[in-house]
Amino acid sequence: MSVIVTDQGFRPAEAVVSVGLADLDAHQGVLDLAHTDDPAALEGRLEGLHLIRVGFPAFSDGRAFTIARRLRMMGYAGELRALGPVIADQYAMARRVGFDAVEIPDELAARQPAEQWAFRADWAAHDYQRRLRA
Numbered sequence: 697m698s699v700i701v702t703d704q705g706f707r708p709a710e711a712v713v714s715v716g717l718a719d720l721d722a723h724q725g726v727l728d729l730a731h732t733d734d735p736a737a738l739e740g741r742l743e744g745l746h747l748i749r750v751g752f753p754a755f756s757d758g759r760a761f762t763i764a765r766r767l768r769m770m771g772y773a774g775e776l777r778a779l780g781p782v783i784a785d786q787y788a789m790a791r792r793v794g795f796d797a798v799e800i801p802d803e804l805a806a807r808q809p810a811e812q813w814a815f816r817a818d819w820a821a822h823d824y825q826r827r828l829r830a
Contacts, residue, residue: 699805700777701787701798703817706810709799714749728779731759735766742772749799752780761793768794784812 698709714726717733725746729735731753738745748767750760764776778790778798790798800808 697802698799699802701800701805701810701813702796703791705814706805712747712749714747729760729763731757731763733763735763735770738767738772739770742767742770742774745772746774747777748772748774749777749779750795752778752782755781755783755786761789764790764795765793784808784816787813787816 700707700709712726713724714728715722715724716728716730717737720727720738720741725744727738727745727748729748729750731751750763750767752760760778760780764778767776775796776794778795780800781804782790782798782800783804787798
Protein backbone atom coordinates (compact mmCIF):
# COMPACT_ATOMS: atom_id res chain seq x y z
CA MET A 697 0.00 0.00 0.00
CA SER A 698 0.89 3.62 -0.05
CA VAL A 699 0.02 6.98 1.48
CA ILE A 700 -1.04 10.20 -0.26
CA VAL A 701 0.58 13.35 1.12
CA THR A 702 -1.12 16.73 0.55
CA ASP A 703 -0.98 20.09 2.27
CA GLN A 704 -3.75 18.77 4.54
CA GLY A 705 -1.74 15.72 5.68
CA PHE A 706 -1.79 11.97 5.07
CA ARG A 707 -4.59 9.85 3.63
CA PRO A 708 -4.63 6.26 2.42
CA ALA A 709 -4.02 5.83 -1.30
CA GLU A 710 -7.00 4.70 -3.32
CA ALA A 711 -6.73 1.83 -5.79
CA VAL A 712 -5.96 3.30 -9.21
CA VAL A 713 -6.15 1.62 -12.59
CA SER A 714 -3.63 3.36 -14.80
CA VAL A 715 -1.76 2.90 -18.05
CA GLY A 716 1.73 3.83 -19.14
CA LEU A 717 2.61 6.18 -21.97
CA ALA A 718 2.80 3.31 -24.49
CA ASP A 719 -0.84 2.41 -23.76
CA LEU A 720 -2.20 5.96 -23.71
CA ASP A 721 -4.90 5.17 -26.27
CA ALA A 722 -6.46 2.70 -23.81
CA HIS A 723 -6.44 5.07 -20.85
CA GLN A 724 -9.29 5.59 -18.44
CA GLY A 725 -8.23 9.06 -17.38
CA VAL A 726 -5.20 7.97 -15.34
CA LEU A 727 -1.66 7.89 -16.73
CA ASP A 728 1.59 6.76 -15.12
CA LEU A 729 4.71 8.40 -16.52
CA ALA A 730 8.22 7.15 -15.91
CA HIS A 731 10.95 9.61 -14.99
CA THR A 732 12.40 8.96 -18.47
CA ASP A 733 9.21 9.65 -20.47
CA ASP A 734 9.04 12.75 -22.64
CA PRO A 735 5.97 14.87 -21.78
CA ALA A 736 6.03 16.23 -25.34
CA ALA A 737 4.45 12.92 -26.38
CA LEU A 738 1.29 14.15 -24.61
CA GLU A 739 1.00 17.33 -26.68
CA GLY A 740 -2.67 17.68 -27.64
CA ARG A 741 -3.60 14.59 -25.61
CA LEU A 742 -3.95 16.02 -22.09
CA GLU A 743 -7.71 16.45 -22.45
CA GLY A 744 -9.50 13.64 -20.67
CA LEU A 745 -6.67 12.84 -18.27
CA HIS A 746 -7.71 13.60 -14.70
CA LEU A 747 -4.67 12.12 -12.93
CA ILE A 748 -1.06 11.84 -14.02
CA ARG A 749 1.36 10.09 -11.69
CA VAL A 750 5.05 10.70 -12.37
CA GLY A 751 7.40 8.07 -11.00
CA PHE A 752 10.46 8.82 -8.88
CA PRO A 753 12.80 5.80 -8.92
CA ALA A 754 14.77 7.27 -5.98
CA PHE A 755 14.69 10.48 -3.95
CA SER A 756 18.03 11.41 -5.52
CA ASP A 757 16.66 11.39 -9.09
CA GLY A 758 14.98 14.73 -9.81
CA ARG A 759 13.96 14.25 -13.45
CA ALA A 760 10.30 13.88 -12.42
CA PHE A 761 10.36 17.47 -11.12
CA THR A 762 11.16 18.65 -14.65
CA ILE A 763 8.39 16.50 -16.13
CA ALA A 764 5.87 18.00 -13.70
CA ARG A 765 6.87 21.54 -14.59
CA ARG A 766 6.69 20.80 -18.31
CA LEU A 767 3.21 19.26 -17.96
CA ARG A 768 1.94 22.37 -16.18
CA MET A 769 3.52 24.62 -18.81
CA MET A 770 1.76 22.53 -21.49
CA GLY A 771 -1.55 23.37 -19.81
CA TYR A 772 -2.31 20.22 -17.83
CA ALA A 773 -4.82 21.20 -15.15
CA GLY A 774 -5.75 17.82 -13.65
CA GLU A 775 -4.24 16.22 -10.56
CA LEU A 776 -0.50 15.72 -10.81
CA ARG A 777 0.99 13.28 -8.32
CA ALA A 778 4.62 12.35 -7.56
CA LEU A 779 4.88 8.59 -7.09
CA GLY A 780 7.66 6.90 -5.18
CA PRO A 781 10.29 7.57 -2.54
CA VAL A 782 10.09 11.36 -2.41
CA ILE A 783 11.24 12.59 1.00
CA ALA A 784 9.65 15.25 3.18
CA ASP A 785 12.51 17.67 2.48
CA GLN A 786 11.51 17.62 -1.21
CA TYR A 787 7.82 18.35 -0.62
CA ALA A 788 8.11 22.12 -1.06
CA MET A 789 9.91 21.66 -4.39
CA ALA A 790 7.32 19.13 -5.52
CA ARG A 791 4.51 21.58 -4.83
CA ARG A 792 6.39 24.48 -6.44
CA VAL A 793 6.88 22.67 -9.75
CA GLY A 794 3.22 21.69 -9.96
CA PHE A 795 2.62 18.45 -8.09
CA ASP A 796 -0.66 18.44 -6.15
CA ALA A 797 0.25 15.46 -4.00
CA VAL A 798 2.94 12.88 -3.34
CA GLU A 799 2.24 9.16 -3.10
CA ILE A 800 4.82 7.46 -0.89
CA PRO A 801 5.29 3.87 0.28
CA ASP A 802 3.97 2.95 3.74
CA GLU A 803 7.53 2.30 4.96
CA LEU A 804 8.57 5.86 4.14
CA ALA A 805 5.42 7.25 5.79
CA ALA A 806 6.38 5.36 8.95
CA ARG A 807 9.91 6.84 8.92
CA GLN A 808 8.76 10.35 8.03
CA PRO A 809 5.42 10.93 9.78
CA ALA A 810 2.81 13.48 8.76
CA GLU A 811 4.30 16.14 11.08
CA GLN A 812 7.50 16.26 9.01
CA TRP A 813 5.49 16.79 5.82
CA ALA A 814 3.14 19.31 7.46
CA PHE A 815 6.18 21.38 8.47
CA ARG A 816 6.79 21.89 4.74
CA ALA A 817 3.14 22.38 3.78
CA ASP A 818 3.53 26.18 3.88
CA TRP A 819 5.79 25.83 0.83
CA ALA A 820 4.44 28.93 -0.93
CA ALA A 821 5.52 31.24 1.91
CA HIS A 822 9.14 30.06 1.99
CA ASP A 823 10.19 30.51 -1.59
CA TYR A 824 13.50 32.39 -1.85
CA GLN A 825 12.19 34.49 -4.75
CA ARG A 826 9.31 35.71 -2.61
CA ARG A 827 11.75 36.77 0.11
CA LEU A 828 13.87 38.64 -2.44
CA ARG A 829 10.83 40.53 -3.78
CA ALA A 830 9.70 41.58 -0.30
